[in-house]
Amino acid sequence: MGDLARLARSAAVWQGLAGIALFLALWQVGGALHLPMLRHVPTPLEVLIQLATQVHSRQYWQSWYVSGQRVFLGYVIGVGLGVPLGLAMGMSRTFHSASFPLVEVLRPIPPLAWVPLSILFWPTMEQTIVSIIFLGAFFTVVLNVLGGVEAIDVNYRRAALSMGARPWHLFWKIVLPATSPSIFTGMAVGMGLTWEIVVAAEMIASIQAGLGFMMWQAYVGGNIALIIVSMASIGLAGLLSSGLIWMLGRRLTPWLRRT
């Protein structure tokens, strides 16, 4: 609650909202003036009307739910495996040497490039989509966590050893808290990626629900206002979930707050 109250008091938040309002106003005026680029694009008002009908439809919320569920599953597994792997790579030289080259070869492959192989690999399309969302979150988290561990000042470890710290102390009291800002950065960046991936996957895969699917249906059916509603929904979903991660990160790294 404290976070929300702070947001409401922040001038930056109101300035940001004013920027969005200005954007919508220019778009509305441009539509009214019949600018050539905007000839086939509905005005914000028409989009708003479309949104008003959509919020009453079960199918719209179903799309949110289905996409959200895919993102959540793939993301949670990606973070759940990525954080321990990144920590292990950062702490063990041997494990780093053995795994880093493999990670570096696999990482540049765009998650969507895994689709054809994943279809063969996983029995259902649903699992295929979750698995490529997983890949997107996983590599981002691994690299950020690894970078975080490697950046820990050697003197923290030395100070702890001098004070008689045992190996588990070093992990729980030094490595984990020192790395946590990087963990949350990786998680927030990874979260953004997962929404990109889920939409693209829903558009190319033969699947019957989700925000990406809804947009593709609207495109096929020629409902341009619904395309824009879908786009805005995807943007909002990404914003909300990244915001959640940042808030969680803020809460768990209280020493980074500047008064």
Place this chain on the structure above:
Amino acid sequence: MSPGGGALSIRNVGKVYDPDGAGVIALDDISLEIGAGELCVVVGPSGCGKTTLLNCIAGFDTVSAGEISMDGVVLAAPGRKLAPGADRMVVFQAGALFPWKTVLWNITCGPVLSGRLSRSGAEEQARALLARVGLAGIERQYPGELSGGMKRRVEIIRALLNEPRVLLLDEPFRALDALTKIVMHEALLELFDLSHKTIVFITHDLEEAIFLGDRVAVMTTRPGRVKKLITIDLPRPRDYRLLTTARYRELKQEALEAIHEEALKAFVAGERELA
């Protein structure tokens, strides 16, 4: 001899770094006897191996020749070293307070994690020492919220609470401004008079060395050796007024002559490296 012990014996210690087969001699035949409860300052130009010597005492690094022992127990000899421990606490040049923990946790973590003190007992001692150096009331703050001078005092208190036999200070006041430094020196001396731990203090600031030390060891430029050992016969307790006395100036003159030669050599060597 103080009850805590902490007599350090450094005998003919050498240290060669051999990263790419090209041996770099960091320390060359260093010998220094530091008595229990003595505040010994090691001064030398940058790169003379002061920090290397400290790391060898602390157990972070190995020696290539000679032997370091404390109260008769060998700390380091070629091929073996005693692991770092609470008997030899280090205060680092750049500071190593854990930013993610409060001041109170930072100070009490050593004795609490090792089980030597109860949390409440350690906190009581911590509060008393903080109050002693004028820092009461900052217990719940994070290190990031403190000024440089406050952080250094907190870090020295953290080291003291581990009840070390010897305190190793590696240019702890380097990053502080001149005015803060004077206050810090007095705070350190007050804690020193209180605890009478053996202190090895490393610096390249000559005035700091004379103001603080019982003895000042001037080191040669790389390879590091002890060039001159000066006994500082200024009375304790000391405060800033000492800085203007005749005896202080005499001692400074003596030390300056020794170190100037070395600083010049280090400068010329640096020029050569750059050329």
